[in-house]
Amino acid sequence: MRKLIILAMAAAIFATQVGIGLAMLDGNPRQGRFLFRQECRPCHMENPQQEPAGEYLGPDAKRQAEWNEVFEDVQALPCYEHWEIDEDMLIHVHTYLHQGAADSPTPETCG
Amino acid sequence: MKDGKNNISRRGFLKSSVAAAAVGAGINSPLVKGLVPRAHASGSRPQGEVTSQYTACDMCFNRCGMIARKQNGVIKKLDPNPNCRKSRGMICAKGNAGVQHVYSPDRLKYPLMRKGKRGEGKWERVSWETALDYTAEQLLKIADEYTPCGVMFTPGVDSQSRFVQMFCDVFGSYNYTNHESMCLLSRNRAYLDTFGEVPTGDVLHSKYIIISGSNPMEAIMTPDTIDFIQAKKNGCKIVVLDPRFTKTAAIADEWHQIRPGTDMAFFLALSHVIVKEERFCCPDKTYGYDQFVEHIKDYTPEWAEKECGIPAEDITRIAKEITEAAPRAMVYPGRRSSDYEGSTQIMRSRAIVNVLLDNWDRPGGLMASREVGVSSPDYEIPWIPENPPDRVDAGVVPGLFNHVGSFQIMREAIIRQEPYPVRGWFSFKTNFMQTGANRQKTIRMLENIDFFVNIDIMMTDSAWFADGVLPGNSFLERDDPVHALQGSSACACAFIREPVIDDMFDSRPPLWIIKELAKRMDLEHHFDFTMEEFRQKQVKDLEGALEVMRQDGIYFNPSKAYGIYEGDPMKTLSGIKELYNQRYEQWGIEPMPVYSPPRNPRDDQFRMVVGRPAFFTQSRINNELLTEFMEENTLHMNPEPALKLGLEDGDMVEVESSAGKGRLRLEIDEGIEKQTVYMVTGFGALSPQMSLIYNKGASIAEVLEDERDSICGNMAMHETFVNVRKVS
Ligand code: SF4
Numbered sequence: 110m111r112k113l114i115i116l117a118m119a120a121a122i123f124a125t126q127v128g129i130g131l132a133m134l135d136g137n138p139r140q141g142r143f144l145f146r147q148e149c150r151p152c153h154m155e156n157p158q159q160e161p162a163g164e165y166l167g168p169d170a171k172r173q174a175e176w177n178e179v180f181e182d183v184q185a186l187p188c189y190e191h192w193e194i195d196e197d198m199l200i201h202v203h204t205y206l207h208q209g210a211a212d213s214p215t216p217e218t219c220g
Numbered sequence: 221m222k223d224g225k226n227n228i229s230r231r232g233f234l235k236s237s238v239a240a241a242a243v244g245a246g247i248n249s250p251l252v253k254g255l256v257p258r259a260h261a262s263g264s265r266p267q268g269e270v271t272s273q274y275t276a277c278d279m280c281f282n283r284c285g286m287i288a289r290k291q292n293g294v295i296k297k298l299d300p301n302p303n304c305r306k307s308r309g310m311i312c313a314k315g316n317a318g319v320q321h322v323y324s325p326d327r328l329k330y331p332l333m334r335k336g337k338r339g340e341g342k343w344e345r346v347s348w349e350t351a352l353d354y355t356a357e358q359l360l361k362i363a364d365e366y367t368p369c370g371v372m373f374t375p376g377v378d379s380q381s382r383f384v385q386m387f388c389d390v391f392g393s394y395n396y397t398n399h400e401s402m403c404l405l406s407r408n409r410a411y412l413d414t415f416g417e418v419p420t421g422d423v424l425h426s427k428y429i430i431i432s433g434s435n436p437m438e439a440i441m442t443p444d445t446i447d448f449i450q451a452k453k454n455g456c457k458i459v460v461l462d463p464r465f466t467k468t469a470a471i472a473d474e475w476h477q478i479r480p481g482t483d484m485a486f487f488l489a490l491s492h493v494i495v496k497e498e499r500f501c502c503p504d505k506t507y508g509y510d511q512f513v514e515h516i517k518d519y520t521p522e523w524a525e526k527e528c529g530i531p532a533e534d535i536t537r538i539a540k541e542i543t544e545a546a547p548r549a550m551v552y553p554g555r556r557s558s559d560y561e562g563s564t565q566i567m568r569s570r571a572i573v574n575v576l577l578d579n580w581d582r583p584g585g586l587m588a589s590r591e592v593g594v595s596s597p598d599y600e601i602p603w604i605p606e607n608p609p610d611r612v613d614a615g616v617v618p619g620l621f622n623h624v625g626s627f628q629i630m631r632e633a634i635i636r637q638e639p640y641p642v643r644g645w646f647s648f649k650t651n652f653m654q655t656g657a658n659r660q661k662t663i664r665m666l667e668n669i670d671f672f673v674n675i676d677i678m679m680t681d682s683a684w685f686a687d688g689v690l691p692g693n694s695f696l697e698r699d700d701p702v703h704a705l706q707g708s709s710a711c712a713c714a715f716i717r718e719p720v721i722d723d724m725f726d727s728r729p730p731l732w733i734i735k736e737l738a739k740r741m742d743l744e745h746h747f748d749f750t751m752e753e754f755r756q757k758q759v760k761d762l763e764g765a766l767e768v769m770r771q772d773g774i775y776f777n778p779s780k781a782y783g784i785y786e787g788d789p790m791k792t793l794s795g796i797k798e799l800y801n802q803r804y805e806q807w808g809i810e811p812m813p814v815y816s817p818p819r820n821p822r823d824d825q826f827r828m829v830v831g832r833p834a835f836f837t838q839s840r841i842n843n844e845l846l847t848e849f850m851e852e853n854t855l856h857m858n859p860e861p862a863l864k865l866g867l868e869d870g871d872m873v874e875v876e877s878s879a880g881k882g883r884l885r886l887e888i889d890e891g892i893e894k895q896t897v898y899m900v901t902g903f904g905a906l907s908p909q910m911s912l913i914y915n916k917g918a919s920i921a922e923v924l925e926d927e928r929d930s931i932c933g934n935m936a937m938h939e940t941f942v943n944v945r946k947v948s
Contacts, residue, residue: 138622139394143603173793212791214412214619214803 141205168209268292274773278695279314280837288720306707317845328691329725356740358671362644368392376649379700380730405934406557410567416791419586423447426584428545434554437467465891481818482528487569489524493539508800546577548584559938564931565813590712591779592704597757618807626933653681654839657924679909691727702758821941841902852917854887856898882918
């Protein structure tokens with residue numbers, strides 16, 4: 110019976126696309142990647158090309174919980190006012206960073 | 221190798237391959253210029269100086285260091301690179317046979333376009349210009365009609381596969397997969413979900429190793445295969461669980477003939493004893509210890525004995541012995557794990573025993589990834605709004621690896637054309653027609669593929685069904701990017717390849733092919749680099765590394781081997797080792813492995829298990845030096861059922877499942893479980909241009925049904941039941 114319930118739960122989870130655990134994170138990670146690279150990356154790369162220069166950032170620079178914390182209070186970020194992205198776009202970026210976080214299901218590649 | 225046969229045959233092979241290659245090569249080819257004069261006028265031409273050049277093997281994924289010996293423009297011999305710690309200065313039979321890989325008369329020589337029906341074998345030789353124009357046009361046409369996600373990209377194990385990934389990304393498709401979803405994904409899923417990382421085993425320094433679901437003495441893995449022998453000499457005890465008496469079982473201290481598919485029962489019972497006897501030091505370093513103790517309370521050795529057939533007293537004894545050796549002890553993580561629908565959870569039960577041995581990041585236990593320091597040059601991936609929202613195989617299993625997906629699920633999706641159509645296939649060095657269970661389904665999938673282009677060095681079974689076949693060059697003709705490798709406690713290392721000989725025939729490097737296609741698609745700016753420029757970017761943080769690679773054939777990073785985490789959290793959700801997996805709970809699947817007995821074959825059936833011997837790599841067996849070891853595969857069967865079926869050693873039998881059938885000879889094998897039969901991969905080729913294996917033996921892809929791991933979508937290749945009958 111437990112197995113049945115679990116299977117039913119699994120089906121529900123897929124149906125609503127909240128497999129990553131948070132209902133709000135239903136953005137498109139690929140669009141998020143594109144936006145991240147456009148908006149955030151120029152300042153958050155090894156040799157920053159724009160001001161204000163920040164530390165290197167990629168999805169795996171933080172854990173999932175840490176990314177959630179960042180996006181909970183996103184207006185507090187010093188670079189927030191420089192962004193040109195709306196709420197929807199933010200969700201895409203958050204989804205991208207969350208899915209690739211250090212403790213996400215990051216795979217080893219073969220060979 | 222049979223009595224002295226190898227020497228004679230190798231000489232014979234050189235003569236015949238030279239002659240055959242000369243016929244097909246054209247007068248201006250380097251092969252003809254280099255070999256024919258000598259072949260016909262032995263002694264009349266001065267022997268040139270033998271030159272040596274470092275390279276790395278590509279006959280399997282291990283990439284052992286090599287030295288190519290060349291004379292008069294011809295590679296005469298491949299020797300091991302003694303500097304290569306990863307391979308412990310060894311190359312195996314396959315590595316030695318790399319010469320034949322290059323000079324095989326079966327090599328593809330020119331670009332070909334299909335003329336007849338798929339699989340009919342009618343081809344037209346075309347120029348590169350024509351082949352590239354047509355390929356680019358077809359790919360663009362599909363992208364235009366179905367979005368770029370309408371093309372599937374499948375690169376094989378190769379240093380240049382990264383460029384196929386790049387091409388796929390900048391073309392705009394998400395539908396990328398490779399052989400991994402028919403190989404190691406269940407292991408990766410389980411270890412990632414227990415430790416947050418996929419480890420390597422520190423075999424050399426271990427004192428006690430259990431090997432289950434793995435056969436490293438035949439499926440060679442360097443340095444492990446070599447280290448097992450040395451570890452044994454150093455007093456390490458090796459316990460093997462396998463339904464077959466494998467070569468690994470032959471070197472073990474103990475072999476237990478476990479019932480197929482019941483390994484989880486053994487490991488849960490082992491955990492039960494370790495926990496009950498308070499042999500685990502550190503419950504506070506794990507997540508969900510109390511739930512786990514409750515979970516395994518009924519998984520006693522006596523219960524496990526009934527399931528797996530291994531006596532309860534042995535399970536209890538092994539639990540004591542291995543914990544006494546811990547932390548220099550392990551359940552070997554292995555590699556291929558594409559066995560059962562429940563493979564991820566079976567692997568989790570093994571990983572959990574490793575948690576209980578407290579061996580993570582410690583000598584003789586499991587090792588985290590060491591720093592190699594090779595960077596991955598960055599590139600822009602376009603955002604294409606008209607693309608569908610996700611991969612074509614998304615949303616079917618909870619633990620899909622986003623970047624490789626699952627071939628099994630993709631194939632289903634392409635056949636059904638849901639959630640959206642995928643109508644193009646770009647393949648480089650993959651041969652799913654031989655490695656993907658249920659070949660008939662792959663052929664069915666092709667009915668929905670409008671254009672299939674295949675880059676390889678031979679006319680594999682997959683190439684045989686393609687619309688365009690592009691001849692890639694071999695690893696000994698190539699400039700390759702820097703390739704980083706983990707070598708367990710031996711090393712973290714990197715190497716490059718530079719051409720030992722010029723491109724044979726009209727073959728070309730994969731990167732050249734991709735650049736040419738990119739030009740025709742307005743994507744060339746993504747590939748605006750030379751190989752050397754690319755390498756420089758890869759080693760930007762490793763001053764002098766390229767020079768060392770050139771000088772010694774390999775660069776070692778003296779990075780930390782143990783204690784890499786030292787105080788840092790693990791990459792699991794909890795930051796510690798997860799006995800109870802939180803993500804599984806979120807996904808709605810069992811957070812701890814729950815045993816359910818495997819389905820069993822009926823009395824008149826057998827379970828089919830598959831594997832590979834030490835001299836073949838999956839389907840890459842069309843090599844004259846290697847087929848000397850085995851000219852065709854056989855079906856291993858225990859003498860007792862063979863007697864009941866009236867079968868004798870050497871009889872021709874037909875083995876049949878619901879997916880398909882094949883004919884091969886019977887081999888009576890006293891070391892195999894009674895209701896299990898075994899055969900090796902790669903035979904039963906459909907392509908007549910795989911001349912050594914065409915129609916020889918049976919293909920696993922033809923006979924195996926295509927079940928899948930219910931968590932990560934890895935192919936499940938040991939779920940097939942077959943009937944066996946004698947045929948004339
Ligand atoms: S194990 Fe053998 S085939 Fe594989 S890379 Fe090493 S030498 Fe080559």
